[in-house]
Amino acid sequence: MTIAPRKPPAQFALRLKRALGGKAGWNGLAAQLAFAAVLAWIAYEIVANARANLETQHIASGFGFLKYNAGFDVSQSLISYTNSDTYWRVFFVGLLNTLVVSVIGIFFATIIGFVVALCRLSPNWLLSRIGGIYVEAIRNLPLLFQILFWYLAVLAALPAPRQSISIFSTFFLNNRGLIVPRPISEPGLDPFLAMLAIGILAALGVRRYARQALFQRGQLIRIWPYVLGLVVGLPLIAMLIFGRPMTFEVPQLKGFNFAGGARIIPEFVALTVALSTYTAAFIAEIVRAGILSVHKGQMEAGSSLGLSRGTTLRLIVVPQAMRVIVPPLTNQYLNLTKNSSLAVGIGYPDLVSVFAGTAVSQTGQAIEIIAMTMGVYLLLSLTTSAIMSIYGWRINRSLGT
Amino acid sequence: MTDLAAPTFVRQDLVPERPTPVRTTGFLGFVRTRLLNSPGNILLTILALLLLWYVVVPAIRFTLVDAVWTGKDRTACLAEKAGHEVGACWPYIQAKLSQLMYGFYPEAQRWRVNLTFLLGAVLLVPLLVPRLPAKGLNSGLFFFAFPVVAFFLLRGGGFAGFGVSWAAGLLQLFEQSISGAGQALVNVSQTSAIGPLLWLLGKLIVLIGLMIQWLIFPLTWLRDQLQASSQPVWIDFLLTAVIVSAVLFVLGGGVRTGRRALVGSLVTFAGIAAIIRLMGLDRGGFALVDTRLWGGLLVTLVIAITGIVASMPIGIALALGRRSTIPLIRIFSITFIEFWRGVPLITVLFFATYMLPLFVPSNFTVDGLLRALIGVALFTGAYMAEVIRGGLAAVPRGQAEAASALGLSWWKTTSLIVLPQALRFVIPGIVGSFISLFKDTSLVSIVALFDLLGSLRASFSDPNWTTPTTAFTGFAFAGILYFAFCFGMSRYSLFVERRLNAHRRN
Numbered sequence: 073m074t075i076a077p078r079k080p081p082a083q084f085a086l087r088l089k090r091a092l093g094g095k096a097g098w099n100g101l102a103a104q105l106a107f108a109a110v111l112a113w114i115a116y117e118i119v120a121n122a123r124a125n126l127e128t129q130h131i132a133s134g135f136g137f138l139k140y141n142a143g144f145d146v147s148q149s150l151i152s153y154t155n156s157d158t159y160w161r162v163f164f165v166g167l168l169n170t171l172v173v174s175v176i177g178i179f180f181a182t183i184i185g186f187v188v189a190l191c192r193l194s195p196n197w198l199l200s201r202i203g204g205i206y207v208e209a210i211r212n213l214p215l216l217f218q219i220l221f222w223y224l225a226v227l228a229a230l231p232a233p234r235q236s237i238s239i240f241s242t243f244f245l246n247n248r249g250l251i252v253p254r255p256i257s258e259p260g261l262d263p264f265l266a267m268l269a270i271g272i273l274a275a276l277g278v279r280r281y282a283r284q285a286l287f288q289r290g291q292l293i294r295i296w297p298y299v300l301g302l303v304v305g306l307p308l309i310a311m312l313i314f315g316r317p318m319t320f321e322v323p324q325l326k327g328f329n330f331a332g333g334a335r336i337i338p339e340f341v342a343l344t345v346a347l348s349t350y351t352a353a354f355i356a357e358i359v360r361a362g363i364l365s366v367h368k369g370q371m372e373a374g375s376s377l378g379l380s381r382g383t384t385l386r387l388i389v390v391p392q393a394m395r396v397i398v399p400p401l402t403n404q405y406l407n408l409t410k411n412s413s414l415a416v417g418i419g420y421p422d423l424v425s426v427f428a429g430t431a432v433s434q435t436g437q438a439i440e441i442i443a444m445t446m447g448v449y450l451l452l453s454l455t456t457s458a459i460m461s462i463y464g465w466r467i468n469r470s471l472g473t
Numbered sequence: 474m475t476d477l478a479a480p481t482f483v484r485q486d487l488v489p490e491r492p493t494p495v496r497t498t499g500f501l502g503f504v505r506t507r508l509l510n511s512p513g514n515i516l517l518t519i520l521a522l523l524l525l526w527y528v529v530v531p532a533i534r535f536t537l538v539d540a541v542w543t544g545k546d547r548t549a550c551l552a553e554k555a556g557h558e559v560g561a562c563w564p565y566i567q568a569k570l571s572q573l574m575y576g577f578y579p580e581a582q583r584w585r586v587n588l589t590f591l592l593g594a595v596l597l598v599p600l601l602v603p604r605l606p607a608k609g610l611n612s613g614l615f616f617f618a619f620p621v622v623a624f625f626l627l628r629g630g631g632f633a634g635f636g637v638s639w640a641a642g643l644l645q646l647f648e649q650s651i652s653g654a655g656q657a658l659v660n661v662s663q664t665s666a667i668g669p670l671l672w673l674l675g676k677l678i679v680l681i682g683l684m685i686q687w688l689i690f691p692l693t694w695l696r697d698q699l700q701a702s703s704q705p706v707w708i709d710f711l712l713t714a715v716i717v718s719a720v721l722f723v724l725g726g727g728v729r730t731g732r733r734a735l736v737g738s739l740v741t742f743a744g745i746a747a748i749i750r751l752m753g754l755d756r757g758g759f760a761l762v763d764t765r766l767w768g769g770l771l772v773t774l775v776i777a778i779t780g781i782v783a784s785m786p787i788g789i790a791l792a793l794g795r796r797s798t799i800p801l802i803r804i805f806s807i808t809f810i811e812f813w814r815g816v817p818l819i820t821v822l823f824f825a826t827y828m829l830p831l832f833v834p835s836n837f838t839v840d841g842l843l844r845a846l847i848g849v850a851l852f853t854g855a856y857m858a859e860v861i862r863g864g865l866a867a868v869p870r871g872q873a874e875a876a877s878a879l880g881l882s883w884w885k886t887t888s889l890i891v892l893p894q895a896l897r898f899v900i901p902g903i904v905g906s907f908i909s910l911f912k913d914t915s916l917v918s919i920v921a922l923f924d925l926l927g928s929l930r931a932s933f934s935d936p937n938w939t940t941p942t943t944a945f946t947g948f949a950f951a952g953i954l955y956f957a958f959c960f961g962m963s964r965y966s967l968f969v970e971r972r973l974n975a976h977r978r979n
Contacts, residue, residue, distance in 0.1 A: 091800075092800075093799060094797065094798025094799040094800060094803075095798040096798065096799055096883070100798070100799040103799060103802070104799055104800070104801040104802065107801055107802060107805070108801060111805070113650070113651070113654070116654050116657075117650055117832075118832045120653070120654070120657065121831065121832055121833055121834050121835070122831045122832055124834075124835060125830075125831045125835050126831065128835060194517065195507065195510075195514070196507065196508060196514050196517045196518060196521070197503070197507035197508055198508060198517075198518055198521040198522070198525075199517050199518075199521050202521055202524065202525070208960065209956070211959075212908075212912075212955065212956045212959035212960045212963065213912070213952055213955050213956060213959070214912035214913070214914075214915040214926065214955060215912070215915075216915040216916055216918070216919075216926060217912075217915055217926055217948070217951065217952065217955060220926065220930065220948075221948045221952075224930070224933065224944050224948075225944040225945050225948050228944065229941065229944070229945075410816070410817035411817065413817040413819045413820060414817075414819060414916070414919075416819060416919055417916075417918070417919050424817070424819055424820060424823070428820060428823050429823075432823075432827060438823075438827035438828050438831065439828055439831065442820065442823050442824050442827060442828055445820050445823075446816045446820050446824065449815060449816045449817055449820065450812065450815040450816055452815075453814070453815035453816075454811070454815060
């Protein structure tokens with residue numbers, strides 16, 4: 073006697089129930105409907121109130137204001153800006169200022185963070201203690217406190233331009249900011265940059281080829297002479313043919329102020345110093361945790377294979393530590409970018425300061441402007457987290473889990 | 474076997490004693506092994522000592538040796554007057570201390586602030602010591618009773634009604650809003666392509682509003698009667714107590730098992746009555762102090778504690794929502810969390826300051842401090858949700874499965890089995906969020922609230938105290954204060970973490 077396999081019951085209803093209400097089934101659907109009704113009601117309340125309030129306060133709505141003249145000055149801008157430019161341009165000026173302070177902050181924060189992490193991991197007791205004190209002191213003070221400290225106390229206590237602190241007679245630090253040599257582009261700049269780009273691309277190609285050769289044929293190619301030649305040699309040749317790419321105009325003290333050179337405003341200096349030292353404390357902890365997370369046996373296994381200490385570190389320890397370090401490190405970079413909005417506290421013209429601050433008080437169109445500002449930050453963080461999840465997915469795939 | 478070769482050499486004397494090994498214990502050994510064991514390390518040690526010398530010595534000189542300790546105004550802290558290089562100007566802190574602590578809170582009323590601080594400390598300390606009993610009662614008092622009492626203590630004022638009046642007022646507002654929405658839809662329908670549909674929907678909503686109006690009619694009638702009586706608060710209070718206690722009694726299982734719920738409810742109401750009586754809330758309470766007068770450490774603590782207390786329920790709800798399988802609730806939770814986590818706090822504060830007043834009816838005015846509090850609560854709630862989600866994920870699946878095997882509903886499984894364990898796991902995480910919230914409260918000084926940092930900054934502009942070292946002194950003082958709070962909390966969180974992981978230690 074054979075037993076025919078039982079037919080699975082039709083599951084359309086079940087599937088539909090799952091799709092609509094999750095595990096809770098029809099109850100879930102009902103909860104969703106009630107929730108949607110509540111959300112709709114709140115949305116209606118917000119829209120109706122906002123409309124009524126805007127009408128009574130005579131505030132225009134819509135994004136038309138972006139084409140109007142802003143009529144205020146901005147103390148630092150990377151693109152040309154005058155007070156007869158539009159709000160749209162103000163938005164870009166602010167955005168660029170945010171990005172430039174973030175990028176420079178990230179650069180210094182990474183360096184300081186790695187140095188402090190190495191200090192903390194050092195076998196030297198005193199040095200590791202100093203690293204620990206740095207991390208504890210910085211992490212337990214509010215960032216705005218540190219920004220204001222640098223701006224109101226340290227930078228304000230610097231001498232006047234005539235008594236500037238001079239560094240190699242090219243950089244001058246005083247209470248009006250940091251005076252640095254100004255680069256002036258020469259005709260040789262374009263070929264120089266082009267050659268540099270070509271050199272870097274070619275070097276990447278060579279590296280790719282060498283890795284392929286290593287993995288497929290087991291052939292070890294020493295690439296660093298080629299890379300050096302491509303990245304340094306090509307631009308050098310361009311420089312020899314077309315002349316120097318740029319010259320530097322060194323600042324000179326004339327009367328009460330400096331002539332020549334470029335002035336970096338004190339707000340920028342204070343913000344960069346505070347952001348990079350603050351974030352560095354967090355980065356140091358991340359790097360330290362990452363390196364400690366690699367098992368001791370890995371290092372020992374490397375040396376038992378006959379690899380030198382440097383090679384073991386480079387090929388075995390660092391790649392495994394990086395896997396742990398990179399996601400939280402990106403998170404810190406993102407935090408630094410978001411924290412750069414504290415610029416508004418000292419009047420550095422970043423996105424929040426000029427756009428969500430000055431522009432809101434001039435136009436009164438808070439809804440549009442603050443939504444745009446939030447949108448920018450949201451876009452930045454969503455993009456970063458998307459990239460990070462791709463990275464995590466690739467790491468997991470390469471580990472075969 | 475016996476004829477072994479004769480030994481050719483037998484050592485006659487003892488091997489000479491080797492020198493004692495280099496000590497690796499004790500202070501000298503420590504210095505040898507950890508500081509001076511290689512040339513590179515010697516160099517590093519010297520560099521570190523130099524660094525310490527150039528940082529620690531000037532810091533001590535500034536705060537203690539060269540500091541000025543007494544004086545009436547700025548002249549005491551000038552180098553010409555003091556006769557030596559001047560460090561910290563502590564008289565300036567003495568003069569500004571009340572401003573840094575209370576802001577412009579009226580001098581005669583400051584005992585209220587002190588009382589609030591004292592009350593908070595008395596309730597908080599037993600909560601933090603794990604060995605002390607009655608954590609449930611204690612946290613109930615701290616998280617529910619204390620905020621209300623603190624609100625009426627700090628702000629002053631009382632109320633004109635109680636539960637029945639409030640419920641009636643809220644429901645009436647809701648009903649008006651629903652009817653308004655329906656009416657708006659009906660109005661729109663005249664110009665829209667799908668007019669009849671909108672008209673029908675609008676009329677339906679108006680009908681619902683009308684039904685709600687009938688349903689709540691007894692309540693509003695009761696409220697009007699109460700307000701007309703001579704003792705509105707107390708009659709209202711008694712009515713509320715009777716209604717709530719009766720409902721709890723029935724829900725708790727009636728005559729058989731409901732006695733516990735009934736007693737608990739009655740005791741709670743008795744406590745509330747005592748507080749109302751003691752603070753005279755039925756007779757207008759204390760004198761009103763506008764929140765614009767608040768400042769200093771008071772505002773910092775108010776924002777930090779309100780933020781953490783308000784963010785807990787938001788965080789729990791969002792974390793559960795994010796783990797839910799119901800699509801709309803999950804999507805909403807994810808969007809909400811990622812939105813607030815993706816934007817900087819300062820834009821959230823701008824949102825709360827400039828946009829929020831536009832979103833509420835024009836006859837409501839939202840107080841400046843309250844706006845900041847709402848922004849902070851939403852922002853912290855999103856972060857708290859992620860912390861709590863981590864704790865929920867750490868509870869083994871078997872716990873929830875065992876609970877459903879026992880026949881517990883989702884609500885009971887969550888509230889009795891999963892959440893208590895999850896919350897235990899995340900205590901260090903919550904303390905961590907509290908530390909960052911405490912630091913972030915300094916941002917409210919940007920939206921014109923005077924917290925500790927804002928008051929400090931405001932005090933710099935006092936011409937009576939402008940000296941070259943005023944700013945450094947102020948920052949030193951505020952820095953020590955911030956550091957003491959944050960460092961203390963982080964140590965506490967480490968302590969709790971170690972205690973929680975005690976069973977894993979080997």
